[in-house]
Amino acid sequence: MAPSLLALGVFSLLFASASAFILPRGTVNSGLPSGWKYSSCYIDNAHGRIFATQVPDNNGLTVESCINACAEQGFSISGMEFGVQCFCGNQLINGATTAPDDDCSTPCGGSGSESCGGPNRLSVYSKGGVDVLPVPTTLTTGLPGNWKYSGCIKEPANGQRTFPYQIINTNNNSVTACLNQCAKFGYPAAGLEFGDECWCGDVSDATNNSGGTAPDTACNIACSGDPVHNCGAGNLLSYYTYEGGLNTWHQPANTGRYEFLIGGVVVPLVVTLGINNKIAMVEKFGTSEYANSTGAYELDLSMVDDFDKAWHTMHVKSDVFCSASIVLPDKGARQLNIGGWSFESTQGVRLYTPDGSPGVPGTNDWEENFNELHLQRQRWYPTALVLVNGSILVMGGEVGSNGAPEPSLEILPTPPGGPTWKFLDYLNRTDPNNLYPYLINLPSGRIFVGYYNEARILDPNTLDTVQVLPNIPGSVTSFLAGRTYPMEGSAVTFPQHAPYTDPMTVLICGGSNFGVALDNCVTIQPEVPNAQWTIERMPSKRAMPCMAALPDGTFLIVNGAQQGVAGFGLGADPNLQALLYDPSQPLGSRISILNTTIVARMYHSEATLLYDGRVLISGSDPQTPGLPEEMRIEVYYPPYLTDGRQQPSFTIDETDWSYGSQHQIKVTLHEGGTSTMRVSLVAATSSTHGNAMGSRTIFPEFSCNGDTCTITAPPNAKICPPGWHQLFVLDGPTPSFSHWVRIGGDPGRLGEWPNFSDFTLPGS
Incomplete structure (x- = not known):
């Protein structure tokens, strides 16, 4: 009995529905880690590599082995290419676009029944959806501080480098991170290269060392930590400078x-x-x-x-x-x-x-x-x-x-x-x-x-x-x-x-x-x-x-x-x-x-x-x-x-001070008055290997009546540990010769130690 038209219609509908779920030849839909499935065939290198991470080539590659390698590293997307290459990521980058599934027909090196991409084609599997990031662009706005983009520049042809300080950020390089790091340490010029390199230095480094400029489009490798923006290219630097500078190093006429x-x-x-x-x-x-x-x-x-x-x-x-x-x-x-x-x-x-x-x-x-x-x-x-x-x-x-x-x-x-x-x-x-x-x-x-x-x-x-x-x-x-x-x-x-x-x-x-x-x-x-x-x-x-x-x-x-x-x-x-x-x-x-x-x-x-x-x-x-x-x-x-001023002088009678005590000095100033005078106490030190042990500087309270000034000693041992200090008077910027004063006495009674006849004991 011939089938009715109704039966033929139902069969056609069922066939069409089933065919919509038929996977391309060579794809794998079983034995995968939980949640993983085939996504699509993607074009690689249309605008650059679409994965940021590559696993070492493997002649025994299978779909399962590549997915497992990516999953073990915490990635949610896996791609196979040329039969032996495995790539991992959490997004596809560089504006990845799909290709016909039949383009991904190269057998896997470890399983001839499985497909592992093809020439510039990737068989992509994922756990969840696949996010595709756009083709990266040069970041020129929203930069931190006073940074500005200054172009794409070449490394010098002699094998040297434009900038002196290199930081390799394998998985987390970004323009913002690089600029912040350079600025933090006072460098007003920065370059990003090969996607994962951050370079810091001075504008003069770029002026004196670089191989010249290149088209902005030549700096087209995505940043390893920000794949929607470019971080230079091979021997090319995305170059940024800090407007206004980061350091003011004074160069006075009077240098001593x-x-x-x-x-x-x-x-x-x-x-x-x-x-x-x-x-x-x-x-x-x-x-x-x-x-x-x-x-x-x-x-x-x-x-x-x-x-x-x-x-x-x-x-x-x-x-x-x-x-x-x-x-x-x-x-x-x-x-x-x-x-x-x-x-x-x-x-x-x-x-x-x-x-x-x-x-x-x-x-x-x-x-x-x-x-x-x-x-x-x-x-x-x-x-x-x-x-x-x-x-x-x-x-x-x-x-x-x-x-x-x-x-x-x-x-x-x-x-x-x-x-x-x-x-x-x-x-x-x-x-x-x-x-x-x-x-x-x-x-x-x-x-x-x-x-x-x-x-x-x-x-x-x-x-x-x-x-x-x-x-x-x-x-x-x-x-x-x-x-x-x-x-x-x-x-x-x-x-x-x-x-x-x-x-x-x-x-x-x-x-x-x-x-x-x-x-x-x-x-x-x-x-x-x-x-x-x-x-x-x-x-x-x-x-x-x-x-x-x-x-x-x-x-x-x-x-x-x-x-x-x-x-x-x-x-x-x-x-x-x-x-x-x-x-x-x-x-x-x-x-x-x-x-x-x-x-x-x-x-x-x-x-x-x-x-x-x-x-x-x-x-x-x-x-x-x-x-x-x-x-x-x-x-x-x-x-x-060395500015031609005459040093002030002063006299003092009391040189052994208790905390909070007041002591008079008589000053002779040659350049200004007591309204612009200062008094400082510089602690006695012993210096070795650049370590000035005991170093401390104090500007105590004082008041003056004519040329007689009264200094108030620091209030306690926490502010001023017990010890000897050089007392200076400053007439504007110019210091006097010092007089030695002791502040706080000798609370540890060191002047009575060690109690042996062959040691001098000056007393406390």
């Missing part, structure tokens, strides 16, 4: 000057201005390059025209190579030196009481007796700090002679009751990049510790960590760069001003990214809520810098290398340029470019403020070919001494 002072006798490793206004220096003893070295010398600045009278030979008993020093708050302002190179010297405790005066020789010498007095632990490259209670914190170092780490702290005078040193896991974890850690008393009484690229705050009583601060920023290319030896930057605190309500700011300049010197300073206010670091670019790179606090509240930055790290033979390209850092100026405008020297000063160089406002520049022991052991001593005259 370097001046030769006197020839030296050794390369000093630790330099201290004593209250006798002479410079105490200690150097390697036993390991010195000079067979007749006694390890310690003192320079009388008033006698520099007579070499033999200027230098006074002193003596140490053990090797002070890479030790640490501070000035004690006792009546004699003794200089304490701890640690050293090897054996007993690593536990050495040495004391010197400055005596004599300018032009009058002293007779005191360094005192040391290991059998009577020594540290609990061996320490090479340690740091010391007088705490607010008057005791001495000693932290860090190694056991000597490039030995094992000593990740601990201890207190001097040593508390009774057996071993009292404390193990520090954070120093143990970051060895060997945390030597000479930065120690600073905060206005709360707590203690800031900076080491390698980390920082934290300690409780002053338990010495336990109470707050871990954000990591210290490094270089534009790496957060792993460091700030303490051997990466070696230099740290100080911003001046404190009466009434002392502003939070304290810590400033660290320079350092190294394991050989690539850093060109930035960073600041933080550790005790504000949600404390964060800010970054400020310097005009040049500088590892091993030295910073000296000046009486006007600024900081002189000198010495160092533009390449390498601290250590013998590990630095190169000396930085001969002096800089002035002014905290009173806005961020990005605090640095002035000063004068240059002809003397290379790198490893083991120091900068020390003198009583007349000059800065003593000493040392350099690089053991780098072509760079000598530098014994010449220079001084730097900051601009406030």
Whole structure:
């Protein structure tokens, strides 16, 4: 019986419905991970590759193996091409368009019954829908800050690069991220290349180095982290510049000057201005390059025209190579030196009481007796700090002679009751990049510790960590760069001003990214809520810098290398340029470019403020070919001494101040009146390896009646830890010679320690 027309109609409808769900030949619809199914055949390279991620080619490729490889990496779309290629993504990019399914007919390398795309054709499977992103365009609007698009430029033909700093963002490069990173570290020019490369530098780099311009359409590779926008192409950079610049480096007409002072006798490793206004220096003893070295010398600045009278030979008993020093708050302002190179010297405790005066020789010498007095632990490259209670914190170092780490702290005078040193896991974890850690008393009484690229705050009583601060920023290319030896930057605190309500700011300049010197300073206010670091670019790179606090509240930055790290033979390209850092100026405008020297000063160089406002520049022991052991001593005259103004003067009778007390001085001003006068207190420091231990600058409250001014001492030990300070009067910008004052007495009674007959006890 022939089928009825109705039956034929139903059959045709059923056939048509079934045929709509028939998959193209060679597609796979079973055995796939849950939710995965065939999507379509797509054209590859119509406007660029349509997947951002490729799995290595596989001659045994199957649809299942490609999907599994993508699913394991968290991707939701998989594509097969040329029978052996597998691609993954979460979107299709570059305006992907479909092709006839029959175009995807190349058998898979691992299964002849399955289709794996074809020439420039992809068999695409997905878990869920397939999102297709448009052909990428150049991002020219909505840019962060004052950035603007400046064209597509070529890399130079000589194989070099246009910009110096490369960041590879394999899966997350974008124009916005690249521009923000460059701007964060002070670079006003940026280029994006090959989709995943971000380059930072200066406009002058593009002007001087690039191979010229190219059509905008040539920079057509999608960004690895933003596939709807272009990030250059092969040897082509999508080029962006920051309008208005990011840094204002002042270039004043008056830059101050370097001046030769006197020839030296050794390369000093630790330099201290004593209250006798002479410079105490200690150097390697036993390991010195000079067979007749006694390890310690003192320079009388008033006698520099007579070499033999200027230098006074002193003596140490053990090797002070890479030790640490501070000035004690006792009546004699003794200089304490701890640690050293090897054996007993690593536990050495040495004391010197400055005596004599300018032009009058002293007779005191360094005192040391290991059998009577020594540290609990061996320490090479340690740091010391007088705490607010008057005791001495000693932290860090190694056991000597490039030995094992000593990740601990201890207190001097040593508390009774057996071993009292404390193990520090954070120093143990970051060895060997945390030597000479930065120690600073905060206005709360707590203690800031900076080491390698980390920082934290300690409780002053338990010495336990109470707050871990954000990591210290490094270089534009790496957060792993460091700030303490051997990466070696230099740290100080911003001046404190009466009434002392502003939070304290810590400033660290320079350092190294394991050989690539850093060109930035960073600041933080550790005790504000949600404390964060800010970054400020310097005009040049500088590892091993030295910073000296000046009486006007600024900081002189000198010495160092533009390449390498601290250590013998590990630095190169000396930085001969002096800089002035002014905290009173806005961020990005605090640095002035000063004068240059002809003397290379790198490893083991120091900068020390003198009583007349000059800065003593000493040392350099690089053991780098072509760079000598530098014994010449220079001084730097900051601009406030080279503008033709006469220095003011003052007299003072009371030099031992209690907290909150008031003391009169009589001033003689030559340029202005007391309405424009300032008074500053610069704490006594000992400097080694750019670490000026004890550094602090305070501008106290004062009032004047005629030429008689009354100064109010800082209110407590948290604002001003007990110790000796140089008191300066500033007539406008010009400082006086200083007078030494002691503030806060000697609460730890260090002047009565150690109680042995062969040690001088000046009293508290």
